[in-house]
Amino acid sequence: MATTMSDVARAAGVSVMTVSNVLNGKPRVSAATRQRILDLVDELGYEINLSARRLRSDRTGSIGLIVPRFDHPYFGELAAQLSRLLAATGRHLAVEQSDASKEAELAALSMARLQTYDGVILSVVGLDHDDIDRIRPSLPVVLLGEQNMPRRFDQIHMDNVEGARLATAHLLERGARHVVLAGGGDEGHASMMTLRTRGWRAAHEDRGAALPPAGILTLEEFEMDCARVRVRDRLRDDPSVDAVFAITDQVAVGAMAGIRDAGLRVPQDVQVVGFDNLALARHVTPALTTIDPENAWIVEQAVALLDRRIDDREKDPEHLVSPVRLVERGTTRPR
Template identity: 35%
Template sequence: MKTVSNVVRDYPHVSARTRERVQRAIDELGYRPNMMGRRLATGKTGLLTLAFADVGIPYFAELARVVSRAAEARGYRVLLEETDATLDGERGILASSEAGLVDGMLFQPSVMSSTEIARHRSDLPIVLLGETAAPLTVDRVMIDNVAAAAEVTRHLIAAGRRRIGFVGHEEPALSETSRQRIMGYQSALEEAGLQPDAGLLFPSASISAADAAAAVGAALDRGASFDALVCRDDLAAIGALRALHERGLRIPEDVAVTGWDDIRLAGMMFPSLTSVAPDLDALASQALDMLFERMAGFDGMGRHRIAPHGLVLRESAP
């Protein structure tokens, strides 16, 4: 049984002759691993859950792809769960995690408090992703949103921009993600001796390109003046580009625009989009490392780790 498992998982230390014999038997029998059988034999299902707000948001779709590939390399498959960024949805994910269907969970909460997450106690190992405050007892991986927002704002200042707006944060209540990104944006302005202006904050009715376009368009129509925009995410940047084009403004000559997440479409936009790029491979690797340690029995205090990020410069803010 162990030899078959080693071949199926592509374990390197199997002789070529043994691998060929096992693979021939697999092909002849049409064998496929059985999850219930695996659970009975090993106590493990070979499945993990990745839970987040909305797979329709490009960042989450790309995160799911990276996590799935990294988990597959470790012999695991990933089930996706959407919470719709609601309290009931997030509570439901944690409650259902006790059903024994998976061995561990990566969870990016949007609205649950760290206190409520800490109160949830089950035998299922959990690692949190993202910026929402995490309990001291639970592992979490994120990028430094404050530092990244300051970095992209400094880039615009170094390019000579002085009236820099921020686009795409939620209205009326800020998420923790938006709060941290605005904090970094403001700190870079103050560091450069530029006075932060509340009139250059353009909130969006939802996290979408259409609502960001509406917010930027409304600001321009009422006479707002700016020469650069830091966008909360690439969707907001795509909306901003459309609103600027519709009003005849040149990018980047009149207004430079930056996004966040560096989704695969960012390089194909016209103009192509300068964007903050989280290192998703590193984030997934760190999160899975900690999750597998929890699954192996580690029961210490939570480890809170920072994954790297970069700034990809393109035509919208060269």
């Protein structure tokens, strides 16, 4: 049905290899032939079959980004930056969700799908060590996020502890006495949540401050909805709370809504700091003080790591930690 390379070759009166060579910019073709073939490609509307190319040669020019959730702005922003960077080298990004479908059959297919990319950047939030360990070493992969992942992979993680510590220290410094942690908890392993919780604790220890009683508000999901309800209820029960460190900006935005639901003001009554520095953070009112994970740096390093791995699949894995930075805005009080 569809036009193939042979169709083009036949029309041009050459062999398929010549067409292939033209399309891949290989040298052994005269200028005249090259042009004739390019014209025919246009005329016939020929499109290369990437499955066939991949089968034979292992190149598609596509990189995969696997995220836990499509509807999480952090990953949208990450994808956009990644896409821009890859475009510079003529590559293309496809984003997939890591459906945590526990049905083995579907999970297997997901693994197989990864092989259709030249390389994969995998945000491992919510995935477990063993799932990841099942990935074949032949596939270039960079892991983003959690820290308890198989060491054999190249990986980048945020400095979660430091970020949380900066955020919490900032609140304490600005006069907060009871900084609750929205979305905290301890999962045992070094997950994003565990680490940020650790940073929150550490900031208190640093200043010799006591943790507030029941200071951790656990959340089903890091969503605005749950955060809003949880924070509102807590403030109604416990007027001593005067600051919220939210584990993500989304949680922070939810928390801000919850604070207002409780009839309190940000930052006069309750201060808030988030984590992620989403585009949104600058535009809520008041603008959100937050921790910037330096996404540009992460994205750049991820691609560099991937390229080095594609280049040499045997090289030693590298583990990078991205810097973090406090961005002071309106949800915390001026000094």
